[in-house]
Amino acid sequence: MIRFDQVVKRFGDVTVLRELDFHVKPGERVTLIGPSGSGKTTILRLLMTLERVTSGTIHVDGECLSHVRRGDRKVPADERHLRQVRKKIGMVFQQFNLFPNMNVLRNITEAPVRALGVPREQAEEKARELLDMVDLADKAQAHPSQLSGGQQQRVAIARALAMEPEVLLLDEVTSALDPELVSGVQNLLRDIAHQGNLTLLCVTHEMNFARDISHRVLMFDQGQIVEEGPPEQIFTEPEQQRTRDFLQAVLNA
Amino acid sequence: MIWDWDWTLEILPGLLTQGLLVTFQATLGGAVLAFVLGLFVALLRRSRRPYISRPVGAISEFIRSTPLLVQLFVLYYVMPDFGVRMTALTTGIIGLGVHYASYTSEVYRAGIEGVPKGQWEAAIALNLPRHWTWISVVLPQAVRRSLPALGNYLVAIFKESPQLSVITVVDVIGLARELGSERFRYLEPMTIAGLFFLLIAIPASILIRRMERRLDT
Amino acid sequence: MITINPCSAELPGALGETMPFLCDGAVITLQSAVGGSVLAIAIALPVGLMATSRHRGVRAAARVYMEFFRGTSVLVQLFWLFYAMPLLTGFQLDKLFAGILALGLNLGAYGSEVVRGAVRAVPRGQLEAAVALNLSPFQRMRYVVLPQAFVEMVPPMNNLLIELLKATSLLSAITVADLAYEGRLLVNSGSDQLIVFALLLAIYFLLSYLITLLMRFVEGRAARVVGRERPRRRAATAVEAAR
Numbered sequence: 001m002i003r004f005d006q007v008v009k010r011f012g013d014v015t016v017l018r019e020l021d022f023h024v025k026p027g028e029r030v031t032l033i034g035p036s037g038s039g040k041t042t043i044l045r046l047l048m049t050l051e052r053v054t055s056g057t058i059h060v061d062g063e064c065l066s067h068v069r070r071g072d073r074k075v076p077a078d079e080r081h082l083r084q085v086r087k088k089i090g091m092v093f094q095q096f097n098l099f100p101n102m103n104v105l106r107n108i109t110e111a112p113v114r115a116l117g118v119p120r121e122q123a124e125e126k127a128r129e130l131l132d133m134v135d136l137a138d139k140a141q142a143h144p145s146q147l148s149g150g151q152q153q154r155v156a157i158a159r160a161l162a163m164e165p166e167v168l169l170l171d172e173v174t175s176a177l178d179p180e181l182v183s184g185v186q187n188l189l190r191d192i193a194h195q196g197n198l199t200l201l202c203v204t205h206e207m208n209f210a211r212d213i214s215h216r217v218l219m220f221d222q223g224q225i226v227e228e229g230p231p232e233q234i235f236t237e238p239e240q241q242r243t244r245d246f247l248q249a250v251l252n253a
Numbered sequence: 254m255i256w257d258w259d260w261t262l263e264i265l266p267g268l269l270t271q272g273l274l275v276t277f278q279a280t281l282g283g284a285v286l287a288f289v290l291g292l293f294v295a296l297l298r299r300s301r302r303p304y305i306s307r308p309v310g311a312i313s314e315f316i317r318s319t320p321l322l323v324q325l326f327v328l329y330y331v332m333p334d335f336g337v338r339m340t341a342l343t344t345g346i347i348g349l350g351v352h353y354a355s356y357t358s359e360v361y362r363a364g365i366e367g368v369p370k371g372q373w374e375a376a377i378a379l380n381l382p383r384h385w386t387w388i389s390v391v392l393p394q395a396v397r398r399s400l401p402a403l404g405n406y407l408v409a410i411f412k413e414s415p416q417l418s419v420i421t422v423v424d425v426i427g428l429a430r431e432l433g434s435e436r437f438r439y440l441e442p443m444t445i446a447g448l449f450f451l452l453i454a455i456p457a458s459i460l461i462r463r464m465e466r467r468l469d470t
Numbered sequence: 471m472i473t474i475n476p477c478s479a480e481l482p483g484a485l486g487e488t489m490p491f492l493c494d495g496a497v498i499t500l501q502s503a504v505g506g507s508v509l510a511i512a513i514a515l516p517v518g519l520m521a522t523s524r525h526r527g528v529r530a531a532a533r534v535y536m537e538f539f540r541g542t543s544v545l546v547q548l549f550w551l552f553y554a555m556p557l558l559t560g561f562q563l564d565k566l567f568a569g570i571l572a573l574g575l576n577l578g579a580y581g582s583e584v585v586r587g588a589v590r591a592v593p594r595g596q597l598e599a600a601v602a603l604n605l606s607p608f609q610r611m612r613y614v615v616l617p618q619a620f621v622e623m624v625p626p627m628n629n630l631l632i633e634l635l636k637a638t639s640l641l642s643a644i645t646v647a648d649l650a651y652e653g654r655l656l657v658n659s660g661s662d663q664l665i666v667f668a669l670l671l672a673i674y675f676l677l678s679y680l681i682t683l684l685m686r687f688v689e690g691r692a693a694r695v696v697g698r699e700r701p702r703r704r705a706a707t708a709v710e711a712a713r
Contacts (some may be wrong), residue, residue, distance in 0.1 A: 048374075048377065048378050049377065050374050050377060050378075079383070083380055083382075086377070086378075086380045087380055089378075090378065090379075091378040093371060093374065093375065093378075095371050097369075097371035097372060097374060097375035098375075099372065099375070099389075099390050099394075100394065101390070101393040101394050101397070102389070110379070110381065110385075110389055110390075111379035111380060111381050114381055114382060114385040114389070115379065115380045115381050115382060115385075159379065160378070160379075163379060163380065255557060255558060315671075315675055317632075318632060318636075318674065318675050318678035318679070319636065319671045319674040319675055319678070320635075320636040320637070320638075320639035320640075320650065320674060321636070322639040322640060322642070322643075322650055323639055323650055323653070323667070323670050323671060323674065324671075326650070326653070326654060326657075326667065327667045327671070330657055330663050330667070331663050331664060331667060334663065334664075412541075412542060412543040412546075413543050413545075415543060415545045415546055416543075416545055416640070419643050426545070426546060426549065429549075430549070430553075433553060438557065439549070439553030439554045439557070440553075440554045440555075440557040440558060443546075443549050443550050443553050443554035444550065444554055446546065447542055447546050447547075447550050447554075450541060450542040450543070450546055451538070451541040451542055454540075454541045454542065455537050455541045458537075458540070458541075
């Protein structure tokens with residue numbers, strides 16, 4: 001579903017990702033852990049085409065993100081191609097990024113209506129179903145500023161799902177929340193993870209959450225994968241010293 | 254008594270109706286033009302094509318650096334040479350609008366830059382087409398942020414509209430000058446005209462400051 | 471090397487016909503701009519500081535001045551000073567003097583706002599530290615607050631000075647023979663309109679640009695005094711704040 005080949009990402013002099021290789025199978029749920037600045041979020045942002053790779057290639061569902069084939073030459077992808085590949089990907093942000101000028105319903109329906117051409121009534125019907133699922137059916141007319149952080153993040157999740165992505169990217173979705181609001185959002189994501197066959201790529205500092213939802217955990221440090229494996233293995237008997245140190249630091253925090 | 258009350262009462266209705274009407278027409282016309290044109294200028298200056306953004310930026314900068322009065326002269330004297338005939342008031346409205354568009358474009362620019370990056374990223378993540386990102390996400394937020402500053406420019410346009418009297422528009426000040434020249438006595442008409450401006454501009458500014466504070470919180 | 475005097479009547483064609491007059495006008499424009507700026511700054515500093523005073527009455531007095539002169543435009547104040555005031559007070563101001571007075575009073579009110587804002591932008595901790603060091607109120611102002619506030623003042627002052635330069639053109643409405651006046655006179659006496667107006671705008675633009683260059687220099691110096699990098703400039707934001 002997702003394949004990174006020799007991906008390098010540099011910001012100025014700082015190398016964030018070093019010749020990274022990894023792949024994710026359809027329906028697989030993968031969690032990225034590691035210290036801040038290890039490049040986890042950059043991976044999500046590259047997939048969402050919010051950043052461009054410095055070198056290397058990323059494929060999503062067999063399609064290259066950064067280049068298109070024209071004849072036998074590869075040329076940088078244009079907006080049309082990017083829009084095509086983005087259709088398969090959805091993202092939930094740490095800071096929610098709801099549109100403050102629209103009510104909750106419009107936040108969810110805007111993209112299906114404008115980007116996919118779904119008729120408005122149909123989009124609203126779908127949005128109400130999603131709001132029901134995230135337990136905010138009564139907030140359809142509310143504005144984001146009237147909602148708590150947890151509620152905003154649940155709307156953001158509904159908004160991402162409204163586009164029916166095949167891959168969902170979760171970028172530290174509970175980091176900006178007050179502690180008592182974290183579990184609500186996590187439970188919701190757990191349900192979503194276990195019901196569907198969504199491919200999930202998740203960056204988080206919540207190790208219990210990572211253990212619950214993922215098939216596989218990747219430990220990152222300095223732009224490279226230090227260790228990977230099923231959550232039971234990574235969290236109980238990690239092989240690398242670096243992973244042990246990291247888990248120790250996080251769990252004692 | 255220096256002040257002539259009889260004459261004051263005689264000229265007051267004219268200043269209040271005819272004069273103020275023209276002042277309001279000039280202000281509103283100029284403001285609408287400045288607000289609309291300024292938005293287009295702001296958008297053009299953000300264009301990724303340098304052959305669009307550069308000249309638009311330079312012209313806007315030039316207009317902001319030179320006096321409105323001279324720009325009014327240019328419109329008033331030169332336009333007829335190119336076969337464009339307009340009333341003095343229309344000429345003045347265009348002058349005010351174009352001049353202040355160079356200011357309002359900066360307001361919009363700041364408003365657009367103030368929209369958080371996360372909003373753009375969310376729009377990309379939702380695959381919202383570019384023009385819809387502008388129409389339904391960025392501009393509504395940018396314009397809302399711009400409102401207090403635009404309000405200030407509305408008041409500024411109102412206050413500067415007397416410059417139109419120099420190209421023969423008979424606004425409050427133009428009328429006051431006419432009345433004054435009839436009797437070689439400017440005290441009453443000019444004082445009344447000045448008071449008009451004070452009585453409207455000061456409360457308006459205070460109102461806008463209140464609005465600014467409310468938008469801040 | 472051949473030096474060309476841009477004000478010479480020997481210049482070819484329309485330039486020779488118009489430039490001598492425009493140069494005369496430019497001198498008057500500069501005089502009124504310099505006079506107006508000096509007056510405006512002389513007003514803005516004390517009034518701006520008054521507006522940050524702890525005493526209500528002092529603050530109110532500053533406020534009244536600022537609101538009054540920002541409530542009408544330079545042109546209206548100019549007309550009133552020149553046409554209406556003589557009847558009231560019995561003496562007629564010289565027109566250039568009336569012009570400089572109106573410019574100074576009007577832009578001084580905007581300048582006061584800039585000074586007030588800049589002084590208030592100095593972090594409270596700075597003032598508290600100065601109190602803790604047992605500096606007198608005067609010393610606190612002179613050595614701690616003002617040098618820091620000054621850096622903040624320069625960019626908006628730059629915009630105000632350009633506004634002032636532009637406003638000098640209004641003096642032509644009371645027949646001060648400045649650039650705008652000379653330009654209009656030339657047009658009325660049959661010179662090529664396009665050339666005259668183009669030159670007029672170009673000279674005003676040049677003068678605006680000179681002000682900006684000068685203020686950048688001042689800003690660099692002021693920033694170095696308080697050990698800061700020169701802040702990045704943002705074009706018209708200060709005008710918004712002032713208008």
